[in-house]
Amino acid sequence: MAWSRTPFEGPQTECLQKLAIKLATNGPHKTLPTPRLIQLQHAGVFIIKTTSAVLVWEHLYYPQLYLPLKALEDPALSSEPGSEIHDPNTKARIAQVLTLTVASRTIPNVLSFSANLSGSATSLSNLVRIPFDAIDTWYEESTPIYVNPKDPFKRVDVLLSTRPIKVRIGGQVVASTTTSMHLYETGLPARYYMPLSAIDGTVLRKSDTRTKCPYKGEAEYYSVEVGGEAWKDVVWFYRSPILECAKIEGGFLLSCRFGHSESADDAIGLCCFYNEKVEIELDGEVLETPVTHMSNANPNAKPPAARNKSITTTGANTIRRVTPTHQDNSTITILANMQFNRHLFLAALAGFL
Structure with missing residues (x-):
């Protein structure tokens, strides 16, 4: 049946902070780079294209697509930095919340991970999490992604x-x-x-x-x-x-x-x-x-x-x-x-x- 959304998909900043701290502290369940062309279409414009996306399992059920920070360097896209998220113990910055804008439409609650994450969270360094439902259409190559990214380990x-x-x-x-x-x-x-x-x-x-x-x-x-x-x-x-x-x-x-x-x-x-x-x-x-x-x-x-x-x-x-x-x-x-x-x-x- 259809998967329910992870609780971190909502707009609550508090949930986003909890997710960032959890992932930076314990790391994701697993990650897998994908060579597929990932494209994002929003407000009628293709705003991001990358072959360096990473499938990230925030939980056991299905993955999310995280994008490299450099993929945000798109002329159709502007980025506004928001609050920083720090490790509760070391006080080191682990992530920052961004708001993206394309064609006068905003995309809030974008999570940008720091470049110097360590341990089990190393694979998240310089990756960006854009809420899946915040984008009009995600594509793998030229095929729309339906509901959420598929798990390549599932048959x-x-x-x-x-x-x-x-x-x-x-x-x-x-x-x-x-x-x-x-x-x-x-x-x-x-x-x-x-x-x-x-x-x-x-x-x-x-x-x-x-x-x-x-x-x-x-x-x-x-x-x-x-x-x-x-x-x-x-x-x-x-x-x-x-x-x-x-x-x-x-x-x-x-x-x-x-x-x-x-x-x-x-x-x-x-x-x-x-x-x-x-x-x-x-x-x-x-x-x-x-x-x-x-x-x-x-x-x-x-x-x-x-x-x-x-x-x-x-x-x-x-x-x-x-x-x-x-x-x-x-x-x-x-x-x-x-x-x-x-x-x-x-x-x-x-x-x-």
């Missing part, structure tokens, strides 16, 4: 599986299928994406929640209601996933059934349940509940009453179940390996048939 694989899978919530089977896409992402639990037709549509409730992931795209959500109790945002899907994860787009499995849908919601992507909040049975074996920041110690226990808030339960928003008319596993295998987005996929499908 995402999407594999077709015909192992039977069941999902239970509150002790009730709410989904069952023998055809699914298994998504394996480094450091995270396996995720099991299944057609909407595999889910009991009477338990689904539309949600307004949206999140973004740099590897998959923008996710939309459903909540689930079982026995009068609600599990909020426990199902998600990607209507138009990023190309590298195109196999979780609904067309790869739904369209290959050669049937016509009764519901416009067939156009959604394959649906996935939070392993941490439900019980999943794969190939006859109940899987152990993974422990992540989304964990629920007892996935089949009734959720607290607060979960019932802000969940649409009107009949008009209940999702109808789609009954497939035909399934051909050989066709599924062919389609699942086609690396097209939705429009190219549909064109290819028409030619294939």
Whole structure:
């Protein structure tokens, strides 16, 4: 799923000072120079171009792009020095807060590290941290960076599986299928994406929640209601996933059934349940509940009453179940390996048939 922003992404100077002191004292978790051309576009102007950027892990989850100080020497960019940040023990200056200006638009809370950092913080010397969200568009080469920089040590694989899978919530089977896409992402639990037709549509409730992931795209959500109790945002899907994860787009499995849908919601992507909040049975074996920041110690226990808030339960928003008319596993295998987005996929499908 989409990563939440680090608390240091906000405009609070105090948080910025804490980050600078933490990194200068303990060093980042790791750093990695990147030879890719990093470009920043702001206010319609390319203000920075460099092949000397450094990926810096301020925390374990994903990196930030730090830029060399000399990259700020751009005629379209002006820099105004602000407060200095000092080591609380040695009183040595470790960083300075800058405000950048381009085309009369300011970019505050830019952190410029000193040139003489030592120890585990040496790799940050003369590097500049610009808040990712403060820039209109970041580019790797000529490709926009979506949400946040990707972790080069992370891999995402999407594999077709015909192992039977069941999902239970509150002790009730709410989904069952023998055809699914298994998504394996480094450091995270396996995720099991299944057609909407595999889910009991009477338990689904539309949600307004949206999140973004740099590897998959923008996710939309459903909540689930079982026995009068609600599990909020426990199902998600990607209507138009990023190309590298195109196999979780609904067309790869739904369209290959050669049937016509009764519901416009067939156009959604394959649906996935939070392993941490439900019980999943794969190939006859109940899987152990993974422990992540989304964990629920007892996935089949009734959720607290607060979960019932802000969940649409009107009949008009209940999702109808789609009954497939035909399934051909050989066709599924062919389609699942086609690396097209939705429009190219549909064109290819028409030619294939």
